[in-house]
Amino acid sequence: MCASVKYGSRGPALIPRMKTKYRIYYITLFSVVLLGLIATGIYYITLFSVVLLGLIATGMFQFWPHSIESSAEWSLDRRSVHDAPLVRIPMSSPIPERGDLSCRMHTCFDVYRCGYNPKNKIKVYIYPLQRFVDEVGVPISSTGLSREYNDLLSAISDSDFYTDDVSRACLFIPSIDVLNQNSLRIRETAQALAMLPRWDKGMNHLLFNMLPGGPPDYNTALDVPRDRALLAGGGFSTWTYRQGYDVSIPVYSPLSVEVDLPERQPGPRRYFILSSQTAIHREYRVELERLKEENGEALLLLDKCSNLSQGLASVRKRCYKGQVYDYPQILQESSFCVVLRGARLGQATLSDVLQAGCVPVIMADSYILPFSEVLDWKRASVVIPEEKLPEMYTILKSIPHRQVEEMQRQARWFWEAYFSSMKAIGMTTLQIINDRIYPYAALTYEEWNNPPVVKWTSVNSPLFLPLIPPRSPGFTAVVLTYDRIESLFRVITEISKVPSLAKLLVVWNNQNKSPPEESLWPKVAVPLKVLRTKENKLSNRFFPFDEIETEAVLAIDDDIIMLTSDELQFGYEVWREFPDRLVGYPGRLHLWDHEMGKWKYESEWTNEVSMVLTGAAFYHKYFNYLYTYKMPGDIKNWVDAHMNCEDIAMNFLVANITGKAPIKVTPRKKFKCPECTAIDGLSLDQTHMVERSECINKFASVFATMPLKVVEHRADPVLYKDDFPEKLKSFPNIGSL
């Protein structure tokens, strides 16, 4: 049985290998049986089956997974905590100094140990477990290794942070459990720490402590002298917390393992404010009761149940005037839950409250909230100075409903991500330290604070700064062509008249034919360059060529000859005001087909637009990078294989990353059916539309959402069609057919 547990922990990688070996074994076994039967006849069946049984039994044993381990390892891993080596601390063993309050990462932390590494990950070493006893053999801690600390260390040792090579480690974690100061003998624990082989004045050592201090004064940080060791402590006050050095962690609540509180939809709940703590100072209880008198049913004040006997049952019950409530379930019935300080600042209640999705109302002056270095508690809790307890009700009432709902969601998310297990707490602590050592690779505010649902649906545009780039650098026109030279030359001649054109790039996508000689090309005032491609792929048009030196790119097909120079110049001007969007001429729409239950592509004269065709569109060169290197899934290959829909893919990409709709400019014209570039009988209009609809459905499934935004507007020049002398208009030649 123990072996099977071990097997389970080896991970799934070995299972298939085991199966094949079983097969080999049984094949051999059965051939032996067959041989035996033939050779000796039924007479020996009884005898043989006895042998066979023995064989199977031993075989089973021998093939049971334990054999993978070499025997030394096996015995090492099957140890009990009590097998850990015993270390006797001499009386005169040195004691570390008390923690230095001025310690910071640049003074008390040896950063050379962490070094530069491309992954930007610190390496953490865990000391092997030892049992420390004093000279007379009394252990330094009444509990020894606790379940929680064991969970924490196992989680760290399973993580990417772990290293078993002590010389490569950047951070050291002692296996001495100091989670609860009450179970420790302070002096001996300190001596034990100093005896650690790499202690070196506590440099780069990390201690985890959740319950610091002891009666009567309850210090807010671990009292064990610890030199320069970092402290991940629950219940720091602003005077003991060394900002940027220590890490404030939550007080873990083991109740969350026992009770499963499923997530609740945010919204108004039965009670407005709930106080569930049992150890509230009399002065505060009086205040709370006064609030209750004033506001009645909205408040629920719970206390210990006096009639229940002490023990586990009483921990899970709360009472109010003889009525018994289940704790922590009752927390789910309230919008706000009071977390008042006790003798200690850190409270396990906070964890219960967050788990219940109840917004904590934290009243603990000077308390450093858990992980406050990275978590924005203003979005998940209400912090009120203790003095303002009488105003609590008014303050909470002034918070808008929608914000309360968001806070409830946020509270639950904080619990799930950072409070729910010792693993979560340990990993968050290490990540915070990691972020300090490699600040340039630190997680962002959004990564720390946004719940997954927001992360999926929100956008953080890479071009977020509202800039209107200057006109002067102009744009680069990228013409995709295959072999329509005549029409290509007309397009080039047309575009070259646009004042802001900076450069012309012709992407020659025909490998079988060379582009015409230089002398045959139309003479244009701007540089013109022909780029020959290796393969006839549609994606080539979106490649971030080094030759594109401007921000703005005009993608244009070799048959778009109907755009006037005014229209193109105007398009560029509009793009300058929307540099993060696609600005194009022919607009298209996606629709939900209720009958078929899927998306449909629409090119009719609609009142709405959600895409612009990239047969003629301005966009930022950055999107070329995204298209070429960051396109999700297999969309790029799909486009190249089908020789279609590259424009739809681009529209999806841009809309998905910016959350904004494209801009269609200027009135609709008779485009020479830009959809049916292969008009030479290859595809009919109808099949083309079907294919484009398929594209939309395919892309929507790859993006796992429909990022396109529908708008009802297009951009025209300010004086378009106004009763105004044409020659005074900047862009008179617009919309002519």
Added chain:
Amino acid sequence: MQARKKYVLLGLCTCCWLLLYYWGGLQERLLGLLTHRRGEVVRPWPNWLDRDLLPGYADQAELQNAGGPGDSPRQRRQSWAGIYKDSRCRMDTCFDFARCQGQSSFRVYIYPPEKGERVSESYRKILTSVVESRYFTSDPREACLFVLGIDTLDRDQLSTQFVPNMDERIRGYPLWNDGRNHVIFNLYSGTWPNYTEDLGFNVGQAILAKASLNTEHFRPGFDISIPLFSKEHPQKGGERGWLVRNTVPPRRKYLLMFKGKRYLTGIGSDTRNALHHIHNGKDIVSLTTCRHGKDWEKHKDARCDHDNQEYERFDYQELLHNSTFCLVPRGRRLGSFRFLESLQAACIPVLLSNGWELPFSDVIQWNQAVIEGDERLLLQVPSTVRAVGTDRVLALRQRTQMLWEAYFSSVDKIVLTTLEIIKDRVNSHISRNKFMWNALPGGLLVLPEYSTHLAHYPFYYLNLGKPVQKPTRRHLNQFGVHAVIVCVLVWVSCQIIILWNSEKPPPHRSKWPPMPVPLIITDGRRKTSSRFLPNAAIETEAVLSLDEDTVLLTSEINFAFHVWQSFPERIVGYPPRSHFWDPVKKAWGYTSKWTNEYSIVLTGAAFYHRYYHHLFSHYLPSSLRALVDRTSNCEDILMNFLVSSVTHLPPIKVAQRKQYKEMPILQGTKMAPWANPEHFTQRQECVNTFASWFGYMPLVHSQFRLDPVLFKDHVSVLRKRYKDLERV
């Protein structure tokens, strides 16, 4: 024979079995060895056999009890005030919250200047900023915060601006009260050779707003680190950042640059003396000169001549423009001018200043805008910055600009940010969260009194992962409201608010045209600016502001509303106007002529977000609102200034059926005020007054208007959703 067979068989079986055993075992062992060699991690922390039997770290009752109720809170607070003073000050113990009771009572008082007192240029700017801020009060009794009239910026004893006898003078102030509720601004502290944090007088319990703060001396949640700024730093407005476009690829000519002094001796010399090591003359330019102070030649070392020569080869401004990253090492003190310079230049700062509490670190997430290096790891800096990817460079660079423009570009912004941070602490439950501080448009333009909920603002709809809440659309018939005299109509999707701005009382309810939506009439007290005052009756995000003489079609309104939903942070309106720079008069001009571009849309008919009402009445100074009321004019221009200064973007003009205010003036009504030529000159003046308050011209030109997709297209009218727009 039988027996022999039996033995043979048994022997055979045993052989088979043994063979299997060894062969199998061998294979297993081989396999084990192989897997081991493949780097299988030996499980480091054992899976203890008895781990389920391990005790909990604390029992449940102990956890819930949390050490019991503890001391009496009242006593504890009293004893804290005695213990946690001076260097251990926190808001809880060293700040008198009682002085700041109530919502609008965050008031700042400045000590009157004393006779013959010389105040430095920078400090004068700081004082001006406070005086012009909306928090200033001249009555010390209602003040929550006090600012000294004595110049405390330069506390270097060797400086000419050093003010002696500070202790005595301060003690003479009756309001000093050991510095409680005081803010002391300081840029330079300590002196050669150590440059300590010592200010040369006892700060007591005053909040320090200080440049170059060291984390060890910084009292978290109490002191405020401010940036070091030069005396040329503008009072208002300030230069915009240098980033005008996001070039791709984002790398500039140089990867990393530094050009500055190196100290031959004294504090800070270690870091600067090492900088030449990373210089490679190609993409990393790190230049130092020994030439500084009077007696540099005394300490001159072997490198000096070579370095000085190399130093002259490059121009600092040119490097600033053409470098992706800029080294910002510590000087004698931790902060340097270089920090703001590179921030403005969109040259991503690489900090080498261990222990520096970054400016406004309480609220700004610096790791999204700068690279925090470590003085000890100078040689790693090149590889670190080389490893920063394209996307990250783009993001960091834009972030530098965002922060520069939001908090640093003028003394006004630096001082206001300081005050706002303190105010957020005082009213901690009505304060900005970190997101508001770090997202566009920046914390100064987000007033938490309006709401602490992100979705109530027009700026964050994309970051919140939800679309803007759509007010239900109602198709209203044409408004029949021309009969109302001097009133403003605000249409709020399903709610109409009439602001009655006339001497006459509004007509009785029964006389109003029947309407399918609630109608609320409020008294405007005959002030022009009251049109933009926050009105509790406005429940929706979108506000359509209308003049009484505006006639709009339902479809025009619907279309504009639809457009606004895509641009909730901008003004979306119909009649455009424009501003221009008049080089002859050297002043801004205003024109209502038809032009090819516009920068203002009149709010006689425009959609905008409700939040701008709040900004209009709380962010703008009362002097500007008074101007609007006095002249009964320009409120729309002011609104456009405000919105453009927030968004840095132009307003949006949408299609309109016919030209604004061209309908015949109804018989018997007064001539509209806009027909008055004086009215027009007033507006010219307004533009200039507003521009001087903002410190720059926030208006931005646009060249397009938004029309319905099929507007005036050659297609059947029946297909068009907004067909009315095309009717004449």
